[in-house]
Amino acid sequence: MTTISAPPIDEARLNELLGQAVVEFGAAVNAALIVIGDRLGLFRTLAAEGPLTSRALADATGLSERYVREWLNAQAASGWVAYDAEGERYSMSPEQALMFADPHSPAFVGGAFQLALGSADSREHIAEAFKSGAGFGWGEHNHDVQEGCRRFFEPGYRANIVQSWIPALEGVHERLSEGGRVADVGCGYGASSVVIAKAYPNAHLDGSDAHDGSIAEARALATREGVADRVTFATAAADSAPGSGYDLVTTFDCLHDMGDPVGAARHVRGMLAPDGTWMIVEPKAGDTVAENLNPVGRAYYAFSTLLCTPSSLSQEGGLALGAQAGEERLRAVLGSGGFTRVRRAAETPFNIVLEARP
Numbered sequence: 224m225t226t227i228s229a230p231p232i233d234e235a236r237l238n239e240l241l242g243q244a245v246v247e248f249g250a251a252v253n254a255a256l257i258v259i260g261d262r263l264g265l266f267r268t269l270a271a272e273g274p275l276t277s278r279a280l281a282d283a284t285g286l287s288e289r290y291v292r293e294w295l296n297a298q299a300a301s302g303w304v305a306y307d308a309e310g311e312r313y314s315m316s317p318e319q320a321l322m323f324a325d326p327h328s329p330a331f332v333g334g335a336f337q338l339a340l341g342s343a344d345s346r347e348h349i350a351e352a353f354k355s356g357a358g359f360g361w362g363e364h365n366h367d368v369q370e371g372c373r374r375f376f377e378p379g380y381r382a383n384i385v386q387s388w389i390p391a392l393e394g395v396h397e398r399l400s401e402g403g404r405v406a407d408v409g410c411g412y413g414a415s416s417v418v419i420a421k422a423y424p425n426a427h428l429d430g431s432d433a434h435d436g437s438i439a440e441a442r443a444l445a446t447r448e449g450v451a452d453r454v455t456f457a458t459a460a461a462d463s464a465p466g467s468g469y470d471l472v473t474t475f476d477c478l479h480d481m482g483d484p485v486g487a488a489r490h491v492r493g494m495l496a497p498d499g500t501w502m503i504v505e506p507k508a509g510d511t512v513a514e515n516l517n518p519v520g521r522a523y524y525a526f527s528t529l530l531c532t533p534s535s536l537s538q539e540g541g542l543a544l545g546a547q548a549g550e551e552r553l554r555a556v557l558g559s560g561g562f563t564r565v566r567r568a569a570e571t572p573f574n575i576v577l578e579a580r581p
Contacts (some may be wrong), residue, residue, distance in 0.1 A: 261333040270324035274314035329382040334374025341367025342529040358537025373412040385422040389570040399423040404472035409477030413441025420450040431464040461487035482538025486559020512547035
């Protein structure tokens with residue numbers, strides 16, 4: 224009889240992993256407190272009026288001091304607020320405020336935490352999907368997923384779409400300035416649509432999304448922003464989005480969520496004017512797993528497991544590209560959809576922007 228001995232334990236490595244787990248555990252618990260602080264205005268008030276004692280912050284927000292004090296200490300231990308022990312006062316640096324107190328800042332992360340917690344609320348459904356292989360649709364998640372997604376992506380869209388992404392496309396800025404037509408496919412709550420419409424007052428924009436609740440929010444946003452006369456929204460899947468003859472079709476962080484992205488690409492090709500352009504914004508990822516084993520890849524793989532892959536598997540086709548599909552697979556999808564000219568037009572630390580033409 225052969226005896227198999229257990230491999231030796233590297234105690235230093237074990238302690239390193241345990242230390243990492245403590246950080247992970249604290250981050251997971253504090254994520255809920257970040258969402259609470261964002262929702263109740265604690266970050267915004269502290270950034271605007273600090274330094275403040277816990278009592279002063281509680282009074283300013285109309286909240287219970289004992290809860291506020293404990294919340295402040297958790298944020299101070301996390302490094303998200305500063306603590307002055309001598310005066311027992313808390314404050315936020317300009318950098319901390321940009322991240323947690325200003326929803327218009329490109330660095331704002333409140334929406335990301337809202338999206339993460341909303342996604343985690345569906346963990347029992349996703350666990351069952353692990354067993355069955357079934358999908359879980361976007362509209363089946365709770366409101367924090369849809370709203371959190373909008374708040375997660377919108378700051379980046381406001382900082383990049385008009386300033387760098389559209390200008391990086393060949394001739395598109397000029398055409399929209401003169402009064403072109405745009406279709407925003409998979410528009411969600413319409414943030415990207417409204418950003419484009421406000422930047423190009425002579426252009427007309429049609430947004431579409433498969434989730435009816437998101438379309439209702441998009442219409443309300445267009446009305447609030449004063450562009451409803453030039454922006455329309457319709458509930459439609461990507462492979463049946465209405466309209467044709469568009470100068471520009473956009474898909475923002477959604478192609479990988481589609482059940483049949485190749486079919487969607489074919490449909491987009493039919494929506495374009497003969498010299499039209501498709502702008503595809505997708506998460507930035509390498510073409511291999513090894514290239515994506517980094518902090519950004521970690522977040523995107525986790526979101527993909529809870530959101531993107533289940534969304535695709537809930538639809539006909541169920542290709543399930545995943546959030547970390549990589550440019551090579553995206554180019555293959557575009558090629559199968561009839562696009563022969565594809566180039567990377569722009570990028571950020573989190574996104575790539577592909578320009579596709581027939």
